[in-house]
Amino acid sequence: MKFTTTTIAGVILFEPTPIRDERGFFTRTFDAATAAEAGIDPASFVQENQSRSSAGGVRGLHGRLGAGEAKLARCARGAVLDVVLDARPGSPTFGVVETFVLDDVDHRQVYVPGGCLHGYQALSEVADFCYKSDTYYAPGEVAVHPFDTDLAVPWRAPLGALSARDASSPTWREFVRDTLGLDDRAGL
Template sequence: MRVTSFDLPGPVLFTPEPHFDARGFFTRTFDAQVAAEHGLDPTAFIQDSQSRSSRGVVRGMHGRSGAGEGKLVRCAHGAILDVLVDIRTGSATFGEQVSIRLDDQTFAHLYVPPGFLHGFQVLGEVADVCYRIDRAHDPSEDLAVRYDDPELAIDWPVPVGTMSERDLSAGTFAALQILLKTRERD
């Protein structure tokens, strides 16, 4: 399994090395030892979830306040552009983002550490995205920023399709910064 780090400290990309033969392929989708060697606690993950979305759909930009939420994300079918934005107050890379293509050809998994907004857009006709999450969901800790926030200026590669009402009514990155500073003082 190849492991890649980014300029933003925290996120890690795990890319399996599948074995192909006449039947198809076999690949490891998670390796606790490799995860532990790169700073993840493999026993911390408590929930697996999956979404299916059609072309152009954007899910995000979502995060959690409090202790945050770590997740391991992979695209089991199709292709997505996965986007992370650093919202760790005091971080030297606060507000910076990284975009990674995840698809069913590379089998790569992206670790999204606590303190990041996360979202993705479906690039093909349909995509199944799997999440391995390290905390139970607490709606009172939900954070969201609009997918088209001008300060973030995320470059979504295909026209934006169907979105949830929650995502369409999300606030701005500027409003999130004020909220984070307020919570930091409390």
């Protein structure tokens, strides 16, 4: 398994080497030594979650304030457009959006550091999305509207289901001003 850094500070892309034959495939989904080499404490993950989405469905952009919640995300079935928004004031990439296609063919994974907002769109008929987290689930996530035109997320499929919570989330400008308490032009 190899890893590379990406545009957003602290976001890491992991790429395994699946072995394929007439039976299907085998791939490594986590490697503690590779995580440690990438600067991630492999023992920090305390919970793993899975969600299933239908074609076009969008979840996010969600996260936690402060130290946040770090995630190691992958798509176990189907394909998703994974989206990361750097919401860490003081970060050199604050306000930057980066996207990745995660699927059940290449088995790439994205490490999302705490303080970033995260979401995805199902690109296949059904998408099973899995992620390890360094914190236990607790209410209190913050969110930004995934279709905010200032963010210009390049959603790839016709838009499907969106939760009422996500649909009523603030824009990036509102989030920066009202939630982070910064000048609403920051990060734009």
